[in-house]
Amino acid sequence: MKKAALHNLGCKVNAYETEAMQQMLEIAGYEIVPFTEAADVYIVNTCSVTNMADRKSRQMLHKAKHKNPDSVVVATGCYAQTKEEEALLDPAIDVVIGNNKKHELVERIDAFFKDDTDNEYVADINNEPQQYEELFLSRTAEHTRAFIKVQDGCNQFCSYCVIPYARGRVRSRKLKNILAEVNRLADNGFKEIVLTGIHLSSYGVDLSEEENLLSLIKEVHKIEKIERIRLGSLEPKIVTDEFAEELSKLSKVCPHFHLSLQSGCNETLKRMNRKYTAEEYKAGCDRLRKYFKHPAITTDVIVGFPGETEDEFNITKKFLEDVHFYEMHIFKYSPRRGTRAERMPNQVDNQIKAARSAQLIELGNRMSEEYREYYTDTIQTVLFEEEVTINGEKYFTGYTMEYVKVAVKSDKDLSNQFIDGKIVGKLQDDVYLMER
Numbered sequence: 001m002k003k004a005a006l007h008n009l010g011c012k013v014n015a016y017e018t019e020a021m022q023q024m025l026e027i028a029g030y031e032i033v034p035f036t037e038a039a040d041v042y043i044v045n046t047c048s049v050t051n052m053a054d055r056k057s058r059q060m061l062h063k064a065k066h067k068n069p070d071s072v073v074v075a076t077g078c079y080a081q082t083k084e085e086e087a088l089l090d091p092a093i094d095v096v097i098g099n100n101k102k103h104e105l106v107e108r109i110d111a112f113f114k115d116d117t118d119n120e121y122v123a124d125i126n127n128e129p130q131q132y133e134e135l136f137l138s139r140t141a142e143h144t145r146a147f148i149k150v151q152d153g154c155n156q157f158c159s160y161c162v163i164p165y166a167r168g169r170v171r172s173r174k175l176k177n178i179l180a181e182v183n184r185l186a187d188n189g190f191k192e193i194v195l196t197g198i199h200l201s202s203y204g205v206d207l208s209e210e211e212n213l214l215s216l217i218k219e220v221h222k223i224e225k226i227e228r229i230r231l232g233s234l235e236p237k238i239v240t241d242e243f244a245e246e247l248s249k250l251s252k253v254c255p256h257f258h259l260s261l262q263s264g265c266n267e268t269l270k271r272m273n274r275k276y277t278a279e280e281y282k283a284g285c286d287r288l289r290k291y292f293k294h295p296a297i298t299t300d301v302i303v304g305f306p307g308e309t310e311d312e313f314n315i316t317k318k319f320l321e322d323v324h325f326y327e328m329h330i331f332k333y334s335p336r337r338g339t340r341a342e343r344m345p346n347q348v349d350n351q352i353k354a355a356r357s358a359q360l361i362e363l364g365n366r367m368s369e370e371y372r373e374y375y376t377d378t379i380q381t382v383l384f385e386e387e388v389t390i391n392g393e394k395y396f397t398g399y400t401m402e403y404v405k406v407a408v409k410s411d412k413d414l415s416n417q418f419i420d421g422k423i424v425g426k427l428q429d430d431v432y433l434m435e436r
């Protein structure tokens, strides 16, 4: 039996695809072994979101070849797609499989075993029309929460981002295939699913007029065994009154919304080629707060974008305080080769980026703490996931609907169970203690 090892880099969509490839290899009769062990075939699902991600992708591919020089090393994903020529010249890489070609993985490996010049499967994803690439999962590595890919590609072309070139234009997955996968996962015990995509808010733009993200969520909501639905990152402008109101009527939808912001300053947003203003963003958050009680709103922010002055940064900082987030992921801008932002004047000094990042991390920590504190002395329902040791004692941890991490003492295995209890206060860092 041939052995295969896989390694994933990057986002949740890549993670989904890596698990799907693993399941394809298992069905084809491969034994899956850890990436650190000797294997006949190594697959690295690469990432290209930053120059650093490119570098890490190359490192993992080289590590694989080093582990077993006789193995077949397959580079797939976004680095393989955007740096096809470089990958083909790399002696550590045997086969290059671009995005939208991963479903052919097993056939492509077989072909290479027969003829080692048969090693390149990369579509011109930006010029040739593409269909959504169907991959299938029946389980995932996570125990209670399954991420499901429903969409691929992006039409937004933010000035700092290479992803539209790596993934191509928006392609939505067919409803019947999504529902079949959710049902399969539900039958295998998953109670919570996360709908995810490269640009989730664009779900349906290439389908019929009635199909969009809201209609998809309503269909998934009908699946009995699924008890919680979370949403991946959303575009702020999708949050219309109708969207927020309709979602609030769906009891399984978690009031946990990640609205990607990047900057709270309109001038910076313009240079980023983001398609909303700070005011429109704030209006989306206000609508969520109108229809949901204390929703968890989380976001991403880039500091030190080219041309970001002290004034622009302060506008963003004030905006973040005004909106008030549960969690913020702060990124220091790092130029991505081949993007418009890389060629912009007034690149910001690394020390300034670090100082701005530190300020926002501090602000984020304060707001997170405030958000969690709100739940002290309230009764919450938690979906427990795993046993952990905190301060030398055994607990089970899980999450509330709003994604607040909670621990409870228990001698029994609580994994994948919903338990109600009272939140009595902070246990450690971001973990709150529940008593039953």
Ligand code: SF4
Pocket: 154, 155, 156, 157, 158, 161, 162, 163, 164, 198, 199
């Ligand atoms: S929305 Fe912008 S940042 Fe997100 S994938 Fe598309 S181009 Fe990149």
